[in-house]
Amino acid sequence: xxxxxxxxxxxxxxxxxxxxxxxxxxxxxxxxxxxxxxxxxxxxxxxxxxxxxxxxxxxxxxxxxxxxxxxxxxxxxxxxxxxxxxxxxxxxxxxxxxxxxxxxxxxxxxxxxxxxxxxxxxxxxxxxxxxxxxxxxxxxxxxxxxxxxxxxxxxxxxxxxxxxxxxxxxxxxxxxxxxxxxxxxxxxxxxxxxxxxxxxxxxxxxxxxxxxxxxxxxxxxxxxxxxxxxxxxxxxxxxxxxxxxxxxxxxxxxxxxxxxxxxxxxxxxxxxxxxxxxxxxxxxxxxxxxxxxxxxxxxxxxxxxxxxxxxxxxxxxxxxxxxxxxxxxxxxxxxxxxxxxxxxxxxxxxxxxxxxxxxxxxxxxxxxxxxxxxxxxxxxxxxxxxxxxxxxxxxxxxxxxxxxxxxxxxxxxxxxxxxxxxxxxxxxxxxxxxxxxxxxxxxxxxxxxxxxxxxxxxxxxxxxxxxxxxxxxxxxxxxxxxxxxxxxxxxxxxxxxxxxxxxxxxxxxxxxxxxxxxxxxxxxxxxxxxxxxxxxxxxxxxxxxxxxxxxxxxxxxxxxxxxxxxxxxxxxxxxxxxxxxxxxxxxxxxxxxxxxxxxxxxxxxxxxx
Amino acid sequence: xxxxxxxxxxxxxxxxxxxxxxxxxxxxxxxxxxxxxxxxxxxxxxxxxxxxxxxxxxxxxxxxxxxxxxxxxxxxxxxxxxxxxxxxxxxxxxxxxxxxxxxxxxxxxxxxxxx
Numbered sequence: 164x165x166x167x168x169x170x171x172x173x174x175x176x177x178x179x180x181x182x183x184x185x186x187x188x189x190x191x192x193x194x195x196x197x198x199x200x201x202x203x204x205x206x207x208x209x210x211x212x213x214x215x216x217x218x219x220x221x222x223x224x225x226x227x228x229x230x231x232x233x234x235x236x237x238x239x240x241x242x243x244x245x246x247x248x249x250x251x252x253x254x255x256x257x258x259x260x261x262x263x264x265x266x267x268x269x270x271x272x273x274x275x276x277x278x279x280x281x282x283x284x285x286x287x288x289x290x291x292x293x294x295x296x297x298x299x300x301x302x303x304x305x306x307x308x309x310x311x312x313x314x315x316x317x318x319x320x321x322x323x324x325x326x327x328x329x330x331x332x333x334x335x336x337x338x339x340x341x342x343x344x345x346x347x348x349x350x351x352x353x354x355x356x357x358x359x360x361x362x363x364x365x366x367x368x369x370x371x372x373x374x375x376x377x378x379x380x381x382x383x384x385x386x387x388x389x390x391x392x393x394x395x396x397x398x399x400x401x402x403x404x405x406x407x408x409x410x411x412x413x414x415x416x417x418x419x420x421x422x423x424x425x426x427x428x429x430x431x432x433x434x435x436x437x438x439x440x441x442x443x444x445x446x447x448x449x450x451x452x453x454x455x456x457x458x459x460x461x462x463x464x465x466x467x468x469x470x471x472x473x474x475x476x477x478x479x480x481x482x483x484x485x486x487x488x489x490x491x492x493x494x495x496x497x498x499x500x501x502x503x504x505x506x507x508x509x510x511x512x513x514x515x516x517x518x519x520x521x522x523x524x525x526x527x528x529x530x531x532x533x534x535x536x537x538x539x540x541x542x543x544x545x546x547x548x549x550x551x552x553x554x555x556x557x558x559x560x561x562x563x564x565x566x567x568x569x570x571x572x573x574x575x576x577x578x579x580x581x582x583x584x585x586x587x588x589x590x591x592x593x594x595x596x597x598x599x600x601x602x603x604x605x606x607x608x609x610x611x612x613x614x615x616x617x618x619x620x621x622x623x624x625x626x627x628x629x630x631x632x633x634x635x636x637x638x639x640x641x642x643x644x645x646x647x648x649x650x651x652x653x654x655x656x657x658x659x660x661x662x663x664x665x666x667x668x669x670x671x672x673x674x675x676x677x678x679x680x681x682x683x684x685x686x687x688x689x690x691x692x693x694x695x696x697x698x699x700x701x702x703x704x705x706x707x708x709x710x711x712x713x714x715x716x717x718x719x720x721x722x723x724x725x726x727x728x729x730x731x732x733x734x735x736x737x738x739x740x741x742x743x744x745x746x747x748x749x750x751x752x753x754x755x756x757x758x759x760x761x762x763x764x765x766x767x768x769x770x771x772x
Numbered sequence: 773x774x775x776x777x778x779x780x781x782x783x784x785x786x787x788x789x790x791x792x793x794x795x796x797x798x799x800x801x802x803x804x805x806x807x808x809x810x811x812x813x814x815x816x817x818x819x820x821x822x823x824x825x826x827x828x829x830x831x832x833x834x835x836x837x838x839x840x841x842x843x844x845x846x847x848x849x850x851x852x853x854x855x856x857x858x859x860x861x862x863x864x865x866x867x868x869x870x871x872x873x874x875x876x877x878x879x880x881x882x883x884x885x886x887x
Contacts, residue, residue: 518850520828522828540824540859541860569827570824570827570828575856577858577859578856578857581876698857698858698872703870704808704870705809705868705870733859733863736863737863
């Protein structure tokens with residue numbers, strides 16, 4: 164006997180799920196651009212596929228990034244993912260053994276214990292462990308159930324799992340998770356009842372079965388239990404494509420396409436659609452989001468992505484993000500939350516910035532120099548920074564050309580972050596021409612916002628781009644600058660665009676350590692807080708910004724520093740207005756503590772010496 | 773007459789009347805609803821003084837707000853399109869007006885009507 168009516172909810176649910184997935188995936192493949200489709204096709208037969216499979220194993224099954232965040236959280240996710248996966252694999256092997264290696268209908272391994280009440284020891288089991296399959300299957304089920312117990316605890320004790328706040332789920336997600344949670348207890352009951360009736364089963368189902376047999380009329384209960392188990396599976400499969408659990412098939416696809424070298428590209432587009440569905444709404448991004456401090460908890464990445472996926476995106480929701488990248492860093496799936504935000508804004512702000520009359524009368528800056536210096540809009544707004552840089556250049560004897568001394572157009576990053584990519588590219592093109600005219604080898608900028616777009620989007624034909632903190636570190640290492648230590652106690656604040664945005668953490672600290680005693684704060688490096696001044700945010704009022712600033716300042720001032728040092732003029736300006744502590748740019752610190760060379764240094768001599 | 777006046781170092785401004793009744797005030801209301809900090813503006817002009825775009829064009833946020841409040845919105849679409857959204861004005865504003873969002877909201881209120 165290999166069929167019974169009760170398998171239908173599961174079987175039809177599975178067929179429905181596969182059909183929906185097939186339609187959805189075909190649509191995404193159709194939406195992909197030609198070159199991307201070729202890339203994706205090629206990747207299928209490359210060595211990179213092994214890497215992809217390994218990553219899928221680590222992230223989708225083991226949940227490595229979740230483990231890194233919190234071991235209990237990681238275990239909970241792993242027990243569901245890996246446990247269920249093992250149940251499927253082992254169940255299939257087991258059913259093959261019993262059916263003599265035939266290909267079985269898909270419901271057969273799932274409900275094997277209903278069809279086969281075997282208590283015999285299989286031939287090969289004599290040499291290994293008697294009841295090998297029955298033992299293993301029970302063990303795996305126990306593994307999944309342990310995760311379920313944790314998941315239930317997490318509802319009320321999310322702090323144990325390292326999460327202060329958990330995601331508020333919508334109705335469909337609640338249906339989906341309820342059916343998912345019920346699948347495994349139902350399986351346990353169905354298998355135990357049957358084991359009780361036929362005296363079979365493994366170490367759990369057998370013993371539970373005998374207990375149930377003593378107190379319950381199992382002949383009436385076993386069959387309904389199988390129906391309940393099958394129905395739960397069916398409900399889960401039917402809700403899956405529209406619930407958070409769509410991330411299960413989509414994340415695998417996302418890892419594969421990402422490793423194939425496919426980028427997010429245009430919004431709306433196929434890759435972006437995939438990313439929206441790869442979000443499991445785990446809620447890891449909620450705690451890290453500083454918008455909560457300002458009372459704006461509806462625009463956090465998880466809710467933003469959900470709204471975008473359900474076509475409910477609102478302008479306010481899209482604007483309320485500082486683009487600090489903390490969610491990007493925390494996301495266990497690696498969804499490009501910032502890219503999606505920019506994409507959504509590109510639809511909102513399509514009308515803005517369409518006149519480019521400021522591009523025409525640019526002052527010429529053709530003078531040949533070794534280094535081009537670009538202070539940026541924010542650099543000009545904090546004259547201390549650009550003056551310090553000029554002093555440093557002079558003291559180190561560098562032949563430099565301050566190309567935006569008399570002002571300049573913006574670098575284009577603020578427009579890009581507002582979703583106005585076309586307008587931004589007009590500015591980047593114009594600035595590129597201006598920078599290339601100088602024929603210098605190196606472009607130094609004081610503003611991490613400019614630095615980010617210079618290194619990401621500008622095509623500077625081999626000209627190196629450096630943030631001033633890196634450049635100063637280079638000058639010091641080359642011996643062109645000599646720094647004198649002071650007794651100051653300093654805290655270094657990593658600006659978002661320089662740290663998480665560009666991966667520069669070490670150089671500013673290297674420099675600062677030679678001048679002052681550096682104390683590290685709780686949230687530094689990749690976890691650094693945003694100052695609240697962000698030009699990526701479009702909707703907050705000043706009170707909300709100040710709340711975020713004060714929250715960050717409170718954390719930064721914990722070691723009671725004499726001076727708060729940063730490397731971004733915008734951070735400096737923002738923190739300055741908080742009136743908590745003296746705020747200085749790394750360039751200002753250097754300019755104050757460097758030994759002044761009386762005579763201009765000859766670079767060559769110093770390098771040779 | 774004008775020529776004579778120039779010889780003495782003067783110019784004559786043409787007589788101009790602002791007809792408040794004929795002007796469009798609804799746009800200012802739409803913008804103020806979307807970005808309430810518009811109402812905080814005291815027209816001090818700090819924004820225009822620091823503006824990057826103003827270095828190269830005659831763009832002035834102070835002027836834009838003035839026109840908006842007067843209801844002379846016919847030329848606004850062309851004006852606000854000159855902004856680069858760099859955000860300097862927002863940092864210097866003594867009244868903490870969210871100038872970047874203000875520009876975006878003005879564009880949204882004005883551009884579709886004037887296309």
